[in-house]
Amino acid sequence: VSVPWLVSHIQQEVVINDETPEEQVERYARIYLIGLVGGFLFPDKSNRWIQGIWLELLTGDWDAIWQKSWGSAVLAGVYRELCTCSKVGAKQAGAAMFILQLWVWEHLPMFAPLDPRPYRRNDDELNFLQNLPYGVKWIGANTNDHQPEHSLLFYRSELDKPWW
Numbered sequence: 001v002s003v004p005w006l007v008s009h010i011q012q013e014v015v016i017n018d019e020t021p022e023e024q025v026e027r028y029a030r031i032y033l034i035g036l037v038g039g040f041l042f043p044d045k046s047n048r049w050i051q052g053i054w055l056e057l058l059t060g061d062w063d064a065i066w067q068k069s070w071g072s073a074v075l076a077g078v079y080r081e082l083c084t085c086s087k088v089g090a091k092q093a094g095a096a097m098f099i100l101q102l103w104v105w106e107h108l109p110m111f112a113p114l115d116p117r118p119y120r121r122n123d124d125e126l127n128f129l130q131n132l133p134y135g136v137k138w139i140g141a142n143t144n145d146h147q148p149e150h151s152l153l154f155y156r157s158e159l160d161k162p163w164w
Contacts, residue, residue, distance in 0.1 A: 001050040006035050030059065041074050045094040074099065102135045110158040113138070 014028055037057070038050030057065070074096050081095035105112035 001034065001038065001052075001055065003035075003039050003048050003050060006031065006039065006050065010035050026062065033065070037070075041070070041096050042077055043094055043096070045092045098135070102138065105138060108159075111155070 009031055016025055016028065034050060034054060038054040039047070042051070042054065044051065057068070077095045078097065078099055081093050081097075082100070084090060085093040
């Protein structure tokens with residue numbers, strides 16, 4: 001499935017209300033899930049195609065989707081891709097590398113944006129955010145100009161420091 005084609009279908013304005021037939025709601029949910037799973041959690045390196053294996057998974061038994069261990073599958077995909085992209089001649093990495101980026105920001109503070117939560121203002125917002133996925137705290141973080149030294153030497157020296 002072509003990602004641009006799928007995105008164009010997802011971005012169409014869809015009105016779902018109490019009178020929408022269940023088949024149509026399920027169809028829109030499956031289209032969204034195929035985009036989420038095939039394009040975000042398990043992307044290919046080109047980011048233009050969704051592998052057919054995800055279509056098989058998501059077009060089968062609706063209840064079986066929720067019984068899969070999606071988190072461990074995504075993590076295994078990231079580990080596999082890290083091994084693949086570390087080989088000589090590799091030019092790109094696929095998989096859900098945002099997981100690696102979030103881990104790095106949490107565990108290696110020298111690489112993290114200065115303020116991971118610029119939009120938090122009060123206790124109500126903090127209580128609301130506690131129920132959302134962990135990575136949400138980094139939404140809106142400034143990742144472009146938080147460090148003036150964007151050089152390999154800077155990062156090597158930071159990693160060599162005993163920061164624990």
